[in-house]
Amino acid sequence: MVGCDDQMERLLEDLTQYSGSSRERKFIRIIGMRGIGKTTLAKKVYNKADIRSHFDFRAWAIASSQHNVKKILISLLRSPKGDTFYIEDEADLADMVQKSLKGKRYLIVLDDIWSTKAWDDMRLCFSSENNGSRILLTTYNSEVACSVGTENLSL
Template identity: 70%
Template sequence: MEGIGKTTLANEVYNDACIHFHFDVCAWAIVSQRHNVKEILLSLLRSTKGGIIDMNDEAELANMLQKSLKGKRYLIVMDDMWKSEAWDAVRLCFPSENKGSGILLTTCNTEVARDVGTENLSLQMGFMDHDESWNLFKSVAFANEALPYEFETIGKLIANECHSHLKACLLHFGIFPEDSEIPVKNLMRSWMAEGFLNLENDLEGVAEKCLQELVDRCLVLVCKKSLEGRKIRSCKVHDLIYDLCLKEVQRGNIFIMNDIVPDVSDSECRALIMHKMHPFKRVIGDEINYCRYGLYRALLPLYIVS
């Protein structure tokens, strides 16, 4: 997913003194979602040749890049590659006979890794566990200084507060259709029904605070606001966040999702067919536990067949 540290890790490798000592040429290009072949070639050429490249033709730029790498041991970083087409557009620029050379790709798409033939050489970036999160927090807060014992207890409390107690509320977006604009009233009622909110008198106020916190963290996008501009009326999540929510929901079986579709093959019967059922899990704080006694429930969409 975006922001998990792929570019940061690649940058640590790329700027390591041993790497620059080992390779004759090191070059870096940012590919991005809407890739521009000319800009990719120019970025690589600026790293390999330096100075201003006054050339507009892509074929000439590709030829110049290939010549600049010929006979040299090179390291090329292609950062943030979204589509295999971007790789296909530039791969012939890299001489394959140069022994000891390497190309490092970062991507959010596992299909890209498969298409470029690096699936068995790929590193899947994962989330940090509790200890890793604490060590990162400690290293940033205290740099290279030793952590005083009296600060460790309060430091761990602060680190725990950084964890998103809103996990269940965010993952709940995975049950809505992709790119859908969700009425906030429906979203909050669903949160309340699922029991995600603390048992307080003002459940709606708590729900509004949770939603605002997700917005403040740039996890949820505001679509519409009330006329006075104070209340959020509808919202949605970015495609990347939606994919994350959907994968976590499916992987953890946090909610039951029954896909109900009308069978219109028989005009008289018009039966509803059930496709999927997953075991329901309860979300309590940061822990997700199975419901006892084999309890099941379903989120059933309503279809109206004319």
């Protein structure tokens, strides 16, 4: 990615730095037009060695236009280890995600969120234990970005 060094540095800082004594879970949004490089930037940062070592648990899921909560939850569970899950109930999967994050400083990337419903379906899975966890969303939709709140990185 040419010319995105400033955005990458800011994103790295948002993911790893704490403001004052606050270690609250933080939601970070990468917002921009389709095809501008939101996912590329997120992948580059997600795979950096200092990010890998900073978080106890990292997972990546793609939401897209036809979001499927079950598939997203399975992606989050599978991501770190490549495990396979045969659970049908979304509530059980959501509970598994929540339990897998408990007590860990995690980085979750939800890529290509198209709707507020997709975000609303996922938000309760992410517990806040004041340990510096981060949830990074990429979206082109400003309505989704507004519903998430907190930090913004526009491309």
